[in-house]
Amino acid sequence: MTTILDDILKEKAKEVQKLKDSGAVEPASDTTVHSLYDSFMNSDLLSVIGEVKRASPSKGDIDNQVNPVEQAKAYVEAGAKAISVLTDTPFFKGTMDDLAQIRKAVDVPILCKDFIIDPIQIRRAKAHGADVILLIASALPKNELVSLYNEARRNHLEVLFEVHNEDELTIALDMDVDIIGINNRNLKTFDVSLDVTETLAEKIRAEETLVISESGIKSKGDAKRVTRAGAKGILVGETLMKSDNIKETLEELVVPLGSDQG
Numbered sequence: 001m002t003t004i005l006d007d008i009l010k011e012k013a014k015e016v017q018k019l020k021d022s023g024a025v026e027p028a029s030d031t032t033v034h035s036l037y038d039s040f041m042n043s044d045l046l047s048v049i050g051e052v053k054r055a056s057p058s059k060g061d062i063d064n065q066v067n068p069v070e071q072a073k074a075y076v077e078a079g080a081k082a083i084s085v086l087t088d089t090p091f092f093k094g095t096m097d098d099l100a101q102i103r104k105a106v107d108v109p110i111l112c113k114d115f116i117i118d119p120i121q122i123r124r125a126k127a128h129g130a131d132v133i134l135l136i137a138s139a140l141p142k143n144e145l146v147s148l149y150n151e152a153r154r155n156h157l158e159v160l161f162e163v164h165n166e167d168e169l170t171i172a173l174d175m176d177v178d179i180i181g182i183n184n185r186n187l188k189t190f191d192v193s194l195d196v197t198e199t200l201a202e203k204i205r206a207e208e209t210l211v212i213s214e215s216g217i218k219s220k221g222d223a224k225r226v227t228r229a230g231a232k233g234i235l236v237g238e239t240l241m242k243s244d245n246i247k248e249t250l251e252e253l254v255v256p257l258g259s260d261q262g
């Protein structure tokens, strides 16, 4: 049975071919780096990555009318330490232009949230102002993940290496990646459970590896739960996109690390 991830990857292969045929990606001239790793590892509070997410395969339209720049600025003003921009168009209704516009408006690390399968997408992300790219362990064989990881690092980009189960975590640990995203959402079934962070985070050496819990985080209780499990950061999309008061919602999520208070 094909899954939505298979469908997304099939579309990505077409997109990559078009990009190569167009010869459109220029080398990035700006070498400024905003380090997500340094920022999050040096904080005593849980760091939030606020995600600009118009739509998703699991939820359909979330906010089609959003102004991505205003949304990102509101996140940063409310205390987000980084921004994630969904740049995939067919399934998430995002664009690379969203990323470029947001880059001009905020001074925090920006994650290009896309389905990377080819080095040309890495160079495009860099050229549009990204500091971090996503690599999804379940999307590619290990040798391709290693090669894309090295390509990103050569382009002075950090990598959020996303895992959802123990086999994928083993790959991340073998590769000695700096930033592991534990996705609470199963990309095949769309089931979401914070148990995933609790199960996997304890197997990661948190002193040197930054752990980010992704998806399904809605409340202060959720934030405290993944913090106790070892996450130093959270990636939050839908909850912030649907919030009527971004400041209040985001402030609730910024709980102290290493304590049960907050």
Ligand SMILES: O=C(O)c1ccccc1NCC(=O)[C@H](O)[C@H](O)COP(=O)(O)O
Binding pocket: 004, 005, 051, 053, 056, 057, 058, 059, 183, 187, 214, 215, 216, 217, 235, 236, 237, 238, 239
């Ligand atoms: O969100 C989806 O439906 C989805 C489906 C297939 C692949 C990826 C998907 N989401 C990407 C993400 O990782 C989330 O946008 C991100 O973790 C934030 O999740 P949430 O806070 O639950 O919106």
